[in-house]
Amino acid sequence: MGALNVAMIGYGFVGKAHSNAYAQVGHFFPHVPKVRRRVVCGRSRAGLEALADAWGWEEVETDWRRVIDRPDIDAVDICTPNYLHAEMAVAAARAGKMVLCEKPLANSLEEARAMVSAASRVPTFVWFNYRRVPAVELARRLIEEGRLGRIYQYRAQYLQQWGPDPSRPRSWKMSRSTAGSGVNGDLNSHLLDTAMMLLGPIRELSATFETILPEKPDPDRPGETYAIDIDDVVLVQARFRSGVLGTFEATRFATGYQNDNSFVVHGEKGMVEFHFEHMNRLEYADAGGDPDLRGTRRVLAPSPGPPADPYYWKPGHPIGYEHTFTSSLADFLAGLESGEPARPTFEDGLSVQRVLAAIEASAAKRGWLETGL
Numbered sequence: 001m002g003a004l005n006v007a008m009i010g011y012g013f014v015g016k017a018h019s020n021a022y023a024q025v026g027h028f029f030p031h032v033p034k035v036r037r038r039v040v041c042g043r044s045r046a047g048l049e050a051l052a053d054a055w056g057w058e059e060v061e062t063d064w065r066r067v068i069d070r071p072d073i074d075a076v077d078i079c080t081p082n083y084l085h086a087e088m089a090v091a092a093a094r095a096g097k098m099v100l101c102e103k104p105l106a107n108s109l110e111e112a113r114a115m116v117s118a119a120s121r122v123p124t125f126v127w128f129n130y131r132r133v134p135a136v137e138l139a140r141r142l143i144e145e146g147r148l149g150r151i152y153q154y155r156a157q158y159l160q161q162w163g164p165d166p167s168r169p170r171s172w173k174m175s176r177s178t179a180g181s182g183v184n185g186d187l188n189s190h191l192l193d194t195a196m197m198l199l200g201p202i203r204e205l206s207a208t209f210e211t212i213l214p215e216k217p218d219p220d221r222p223g224e225t226y227a228i229d230i231d232d233v234v235l236v237q238a239r240f241r242s243g244v245l246g247t248f249e250a251t252r253f254a255t256g257y258q259n260d261n262s263f264v265v266h267g268e269k270g271m272v273e274f275h276f277e278h279m280n281r282l283e284y285a286d287a288g289g290d291p292d293l294r295g296t297r298r299v300l301a302p303s304p305g306p307p308a309d310p311y312y313w314k315p316g317h318p319i320g321y322e323h324t325f326t327s328s329l330a331d332f333l334a335g336l337e338s339g340e341p342a343r344p345t346f347e348d349g350l351s352v353q354r355v356l357a358a359i360e361a362s363a364a365k366r367g368w369l370e371t372g373l
Contacts, residue, residue, distance in 0.1 A: 001337065003034040004098075007067045009088060010079035011042045011051040014102055018079055018127070019055035021325040025333065028311045028326060032333035041067045068092050078102060079127075081172040082180050086111035089346075093119035100125045100332065104189040104356060105349030107180030112353035116346045124346035125332045128193040130261060131344070132327035134319070135282040135301035139265065139272045140198055142284070148267030154246040156195055156263040158187035163232050163252030166217045174216075174228055182230030184209070184356055187250040190261060192352050193344060195246060198265065201373035202246070202355050205238040209363040212253050236359055241373065271296065280318040 008018060022037050040057040041064050042048050048060035061067050068076060068091050075098035078088050086106045092099045099119050103126055106112040130136060142148060162168055172178035173186060196202060210233040215225040236248040254260070261276035273283035273296070285296040303310035303319065304327055311327070312319050335342035351373055358371040 001033050003036045004333070004336075005036050005038040005072055005074045006077060007039045007041060007070070007073045007075070008037075008057070008077040008079065009041045009064050009067065011040055011047055012079070014079040015040070015051060016055070017322060017325050018077055019051065019057070020322050021329040023056055024326050025329045029330040029333070032330050033336060035333070038073060039067055039070075064088060065091070068095050068097065074098060075100060081178050082107050082185065083178045086115055089115045090118040093122050096122065098123045099346075100127065101346070101349070102127050103193070103349065103352075104180070104185040105346065105353050109353050109357040112350045116350050119346050123332070123336060123341060125328075125342060126344045126346065126349040127325070127328060128190060128344050129324040129328050130190050130194055130276065131197055132304070132324045132331070133276065133279050134304050135274050135279060136194065137304070138282050138299070138301050139274055142270075142272055143198055143265065147270055148265060148272065149269030151199060151242070151244045151265060151267045153266045154195060154199060154240070154244055154263065156191040156246070157249040157260065158183070158191050158251075159249075159254035159257035159260040160187065160252045161255050161257055164213060167219055169219055170226060174230060176229045179230060181356070181360065182232055183250040183252055184231055184234045184359055188234055188236070188248060188359070189352050189356060191248050191250060191263070192355050193348070194263060195248070196351065199240050199242060199244055201241045201351065202238050202371055203241045203373065204368055204370050205236055205355070205358055205362055206368045207234060207236045207359040207362040209234055209360070234359065234363070279321070
């Protein structure tokens with residue numbers, strides 16, 4: 001196929017990460033279709049022009065509807081605040097565009113269902129980029145190969161510390177109307193996607209929410225505060241369809257942790273443990289052999305790609321956060337040629353949204369609920 005003309009809507013932190021992926025994917029994955037950074041769209045022309053100049057976007061536009069209506073655009077990449085995902089994705093899909101969307105898929109389960117329905121005939125993708133960390137891929141391989149045997153228990157946590165910071169600017173992430181939820185959608189969605197990729201669907205759960213600071217100082221208006229109506233902490237007990245027990249914790253009040261996305265898998269034959277703050281390493285324990293030699297060992301995760309020809313650097317040369325987006329984009333592009341959709345698709349995003357909705361309902365009910373998966 002010819003070069004894919006991409007329009008990206010949104011130009012903040014995530015927009016920069018996506019822009020880097022579009023710029024780099026052909027350098028590391030020369031076998032996938034080429035991409036053309038055709039137009040970037042957002043509200044501030046000055047911000048758009050700065051990003052376009054830095055990352056090679058050909059044009060800027062402030063009206064997303066005009067972007068979607070353009071006949072020269074093949075794919076629309078949505079990296080806006082959550083409340084805009086559904087309207088933009090549905091419009092783009094109805095216009096026949098491929099649709100890529102940041103996580104979580106939507107603000108609500110109802111919106112996520114509408115997005116899946118509208119996009120049933122176009123390629124879709126959700127940017128759950130942590131799937132493409134080499135150490136996570138290695139953990140998945142060890143599980144699939146049976147190295148851990150029967151899985152007993154899964155523990156996951158996403159810990160950040162910026163919640164109580166009084167100097168942090170107000171953002172759309174701090175309002176239910178724009179974000180849909182707090183750490184449940186923002187952080188826990190990543191944990192759930194990784195967990196279900198590794199161990200399959202989550203069948204039932206019980207959850208607790210906490211808003212630690214219902215009001216925060218307004219950095220733009222000294223002496224004033226603003227209300228917080230989203231969750232600062234979420235704790236979940238879960239049971240997978242396979243019977244495995246799981247726990248999930250997501251918080252923005254974990255003093256001492258900047259971005260600890262982690263999980264531990266305990267099985268009858270061994271254990272694997274991952275921490276994103278040490279993203280190139282995986283802790284592994286083999287429960288077989290001499291009992292005195294069964295401690296954990298730290299494994300340097302292999303570079304993505306065939307061992308003889310890694311996509312990035314040779315084994316032993318660590319990669320970074322940005323490469324997870326590049327690998328994700330390469331998956332999507334390769335799927336266009338092979339006809340085998342790259343995952344996670346909108347359907348996978350909907351599965352995560354079902355669990356997010358069940359968590360919220362369980363926290364309100366204070367009891368166990370089925371997820372419907």
